[in-house]
Amino acid sequence: MKRIVSILALAVFVVVAQSASAQTLKTVKERGTLNCGANGQLAGFGAPDAQGKWNGMDVDICRAIAAAIFNDATKIKFVPLSAKDRFTALQSGEVDVLVRNTTWTSSRDSSLGLSFTGVDYYDGQGFMVRKSLKVNSALELNGASVCVQQGTTTELNLADYFRAHNIQLKSVTFATSDEAIKAYDAGRCDAYTTDASGLYAERLKLANPDDHAVLPEIISKEPLGPSVRQGDDQWFTVVKWVLFAMLNAEELNITSKNVDQMLTSTNPEVKRFVGTDGAYGEQLGLTKDWAVRIIKLVGNYGEVFDRNVGAGSPLKIDRGLNKLWSKGGIQYAPPIR
Amino acid sequence: MSLGIPAGTAPARVAFYNDPKVRSVAYQLALCVVIGFVVYSAADNAIVNLRRAHIASGFGFWNNTAGFDISQTLIEYSSQGSTYGRAFWVGLLNTLLVAALGIIFATILGFTIGIGRLSRNWLVSRACTGYVETIRNIPLLLQLLFWYNAVLKALPETRDSFTLPLHIFLNNRGLILPKPVGQGGEGLLWLLILAGIIATVIVHVWAKRRQERTGERAPVFLIGAGLVIVPALVYVLLTGFPYNFDLPQRGRFNLTGGVEVAPEFAALLLGLSLYTAAFIGEVVRAGILAVSRGQAEAAYALGLRPGVTLRLIVLPQAMRVIIPPLTSQYLNLTKNSSLAVAIGYPDLVQVFTGTVLNQTGQAVEVVAITMAVYLTISLVTSLAMNVYNSRMALVER
Numbered sequence: 001m002k003r004i005v006s007i008l009a010l011a012v013f014v015v016v017a018q019s020a021s022a023q024t025l026k027t028v029k030e031r032g033t034l035n036c037g038a039n040g041q042l043a044g045f046g047a048p049d050a051q052g053k054w055n056g057m058d059v060d061i062c063r064a065i066a067a068a069i070f071n072d073a074t075k076i077k078f079v080p081l082s083a084k085d086r087f088t089a090l091q092s093g094e095v096d097v098l099v100r101n102t103t104w105t106s107s108r109d110s111s112l113g114l115s116f117t118g119v120d121y122y123d124g125q126g127f128m129v130r131k132s133l134k135v136n137s138a139l140e141l142n143g144a145s146v147c148v149q150q151g152t153t154t155e156l157n158l159a160d161y162f163r164a165h166n167i168q169l170k171s172v173t174f175a176t177s178d179e180a181i182k183a184y185d186a187g188r189c190d191a192y193t194t195d196a197s198g199l200y201a202e203r204l205k206l207a208n209p210d211d212h213a214v215l216p217e218i219i220s221k222e223p224l225g226p227s228v229r230q231g232d233d234q235w236f237t238v239v240k241w242v243l244f245a246m247l248n249a250e251e252l253n254i255t256s257k258n259v260d261q262m263l264t265s266t267n268p269e270v271k272r273f274v275g276t277d278g279a280y281g282e283q284l285g286l287t288k289d290w291a292v293r294i295i296k297l298v299g300n301y302g303e304v305f306d307r308n309v310g311a312g313s314p315l316k317i318d319r320g321l322n323k324l325w326s327k328g329g330i331q332y333a334p335p336i337r
Numbered sequence: 338m339s340l341g342i343p344a345g346t347a348p349a350r351v352a353f354y355n356d357p358k359v360r361s362v363a364y365q366l367a368l369c370v371v372i373g374f375v376v377y378s379a380a381d382n383a384i385v386n387l388r389r390a391h392i393a394s395g396f397g398f399w400n401n402t403a404g405f406d407i408s409q410t411l412i413e414y415s416s417q418g419s420t421y422g423r424a425f426w427v428g429l430l431n432t433l434l435v436a437a438l439g440i441i442f443a444t445i446l447g448f449t450i451g452i453g454r455l456s457r458n459w460l461v462s463r464a465c466t467g468y469v470e471t472i473r474n475i476p477l478l479l480q481l482l483f484w485y486n487a488v489l490k491a492l493p494e495t496r497d498s499f500t501l502p503l504h505i506f507l508n509n510r511g512l513i514l515p516k517p518v519g520q521g522g523e524g525l526l527w528l529l530i531l532a533g534i535i536a537t538v539i540v541h542v543w544a545k546r547r548q549e550r551t552g553e554r555a556p557v558f559l560i561g562a563g564l565v566i567v568p569a570l571v572y573v574l575l576t577g578f579p580y581n582f583d584l585p586q587r588g589r590f591n592l593t594g595g596v597e598v599a600p601e602f603a604a605l606l607l608g609l610s611l612y613t614a615a616f617i618g619e620v621v622r623a624g625i626l627a628v629s630r631g632q633a634e635a636a637y638a639l640g641l642r643p644g645v646t647l648r649l650i651v652l653p654q655a656m657r658v659i660i661p662p663l664t665s666q667y668l669n670l671t672k673n674s675s676l677a678v679a680i681g682y683p684d685l686v687q688v689f690t691g692t693v694l695n696q697t698g699q700a701v702e703v704v705a706i707t708m709a710v711y712l713t714i715s716l717v718t719s720l721a722m723n724v725y726n727s728r729m730a731l732v733e734r
Binding site (some may be wrong): 042083084087088091107108110111112113133137140141142143144145151155156158159163169170171172173174175179183186187188190202229231322 | 372387389390391392393404405406408416417486489490494509510527540588589590591593599600601678681683687690691694695696697698
């Protein structure tokens, strides 16, 4: 009799324990830390250094979100995720935001239950080969083996591109990018493919980086951006506007060095940005100085790009499409007003 | 001696809710209802939450185009024309292939190790002991990674491939064999060979019965070989060999043509077989030690040599003890093949629970299907082994 009662009680508990409705910003504030899904193996975007400190463009976006919420860019827990597990981690609530060089596609926007908040890096897929093979174009790779990471748009684009050009290829897929690049280095395949920014980053891991060349073809559009779960509009808006704040700051020439002087500026756009005018921060659910926190603790988009993947980093990638719209690129942020 | 119950008394009447039989039925019904309710509400909860989170559900993804390539396939598969369902079958066949070959090699090696460990030759028994103790105590994943890297490092680059006779090449992309391309008559050839094999089995059964009746042995092996080879040979001589070979040739990057056996497959097979063989060796040793010594001594007293004693007297009795744990080892091998994910061999878990799950986002359906598949494979294997076991059982009086 006792056992039956306890089983019934358990059944009732199971039925009642539904998942709480989405209030991510409130949960993050109460918890005191932001759980951020990151790469863990990609230099320039998300990787811990020798001391265990995380660095990278995606990492800095997460730090910007934490800075806006907590005024402290270190209140973050980074969860390293492989391409296979990244969406399940976000769907299940293990991370609050996924900033892991993830391409924005329609199927990911719809059937996975998550929404992309913007594009922090406009990228495209490319190939890397050994210089000794004397290959100058991806179209010459007929019959080649290509190492690729599993669970990425890279896998799909590879098959499409080679089909479209009537070329045969053998793709060898690996669970993580580390294994894929090791196999490429060991000679298991002739070429390695991933987003072009990733190629430069992974080349640094090879035994002789100068023996490898990146081919000129960019075979797909890969807009990389942060994503959050669907059903929480407030959190979606917060994450979206953190990136836009960084872009607006670069347009207004506000950097981490001069943000304090900008607090006394008379330029109306700058006044709205730093919070002297209007209540834009409070409307988002943050504080008045939300944008100042971001720029002071992390930097504007240009600074973040430079120190992680641009001229101030070992990767030295040109800004290209990622320049501001006013300078010839396509990074464009709506105004704060 | 008589009990104090007068004859002809009916059993005492109790209320129906105190009757033990009624009570037990009632409790079992109540438990069924509770379990059914829990399962239903858990499923309902999952569906409602998936819908609320806007995650796609249902099995519609099965017929969507896959879009990705698989490096090793036993059946036709193309990234543009094949569906996720087809990718599932490719992964499943790869798993079954590795599991079947792994079971065969592990059994052969395992029996050798187990018997070797009981050998009176000091070197052989110590070597087998060392093998078992080393391999058993290192995690399988590490062993797979070791074999994968060892296999890859030992093999040369494509341009320096080892060239073996019969146009077989060996390099770090794999073993490349000439591919037989059927010209049309090969169906009949295989049919003749199959008929020969069935005939051999029948001859074997007949010869065994004859031996039990009259004591005379028939040369089953020779007869069987004749039954299989001779009709096939006659057919080939009359109609010509029905296969043309697609020979591998050096392309710019890899060898084109031919059939390729990837190093991932070799490494997985090697790692799984060696690992499971260590466990099977111990199971076999336990089985042999379980047979009472009197059997072997009686056999020696009859003048039988140790090898013959082992094969005809000890092992058949040991099989009764060996088969149940052996079944477990086979199931372990089948499930361990899912570690192929770590070295890039496209088995069921890598293709289906890895890539398909990631592309469709439908974790619940995909994992449930994978679990059901492994459960089915395991149940079928253990069913087959249990049938074999019951035929081996001691027939009690």
